[in-house]
Amino acid sequence: MSALILIAEDEPDIAAVLDAYLIREGFRTVRAGDGQTALDLHLALKPDLVLLDVRMPKRTGWEVLSEIRRRGDTPVMMITALDQDIDKLQALRVGADDYVIKPFNAAEVAARAHVILRRSHGAGDSRVLRVGPLEIDLESHLATIRTGTDEQRLNLTLTEFRILAFMARQPMRVFTRGELVDACLSGQDVLERTVDSHLSKLRKKLDEAGAAQLLTGIRGVGYRLESPR
Template identity: 65%
Template sequence: MTPLALIAEDEAAIAEILDRYLVREGFRTARAQDGQVALDLHALLKPDILLLDVMLPRLDGWAVLGEVRRRGTTPVVMMTALDQDIDKLQGLRMGADDYVVKPFNPVEVVARVQAVLRRTAGLSPDRVIRQGKLEVDPVSYLVSVRGDDGLRPLDLTLTEFRIIEFMARHPRRVFTRGELVDACLPGEEVLERTVDSHMSKLRFKLKAAGLDDVVRGVRGVGYRLDVR
């Protein structure tokens, strides 16, 4: 079924542009001009994804995000003029799946929406993922390794977390570098070889926690998560 995107944005011009670009890419759309209407439409329509502005009338984006997360697992892309890392971290810690800063390119926003839907398709994004000794908690953005003395959390960057979460949802599948860029670094101007740098650091941290050779390189293709 054609995915439904709910656009919660009080600036009509921005909402119109996003609507037009999403429809062009095959989405159905609905719009809300304030936070309360966004929650009402979310409950009524059960959209596949929510594009959520932070500075909304009546209820702001943080309040809407909190209620949406209490209700379930609808993917959320936050949209805001705020450009501070702490704002981005707040959104991610509260359960947002991605974050774009205004002014933005609508093509980039659509690409991020598509990437989020690929990551979460058919999966519950708030469920702890367990693969062998590896545990990934998408809500707290925490990756841990289970040992004889309990869980040992890893100190990962956001990109490293996105990579291991994405791969943990599809164990033993081989991903090309391009697929990992699209899914885990959406909208960023990076070379595919940048993935190798992130993978090297991620493998080092996993090995230090007792998981060696969990992320394996596949010559001429990309990478695979090989857990036992």
């Protein structure tokens, strides 16, 4: 499975160029248009590398970088128009692995991504989330229900996988529809009620695998992923 790169960039044209070059290089990508969504996706999907703009809505790149470093060792490449040495030093001091100044050559960014990932290969924390009989392998992008000696793989869409992985990071927490939209359907023009459709299909697949009790709807609030004791 190819590496997953989170592109945290609020300028759609720049994000699209990076996306195209990275996909051409064989990477998988996901985009975030603001700092908070970047943090939510980082928590849910555990990307192998984050390309992080400094000036973003909701949470700045500095704030995002600091929180990512608090969580672990995910490699981060800062991409910014700030070209002063003091800015570069601050990024490296906070924990960035590389620093690219706009305007940049997208092919060079992709090449640097390869270097960073080779350097960090083997580092990082667990790529598997477990909630009761549910096991989510973030690297292989697989979700499996294990009961005794029985094992059943869930056939999920990308959005369903994102929602399930996002909720599995904090089992028993109730997520609002708005939170699920921001974290798992970012960049898409959707209504909060669209989440209900995705969750309904996800619950049906869990039911078919004998684990319908894992996903619970909380009337008037949102959804919760149960953590059986």
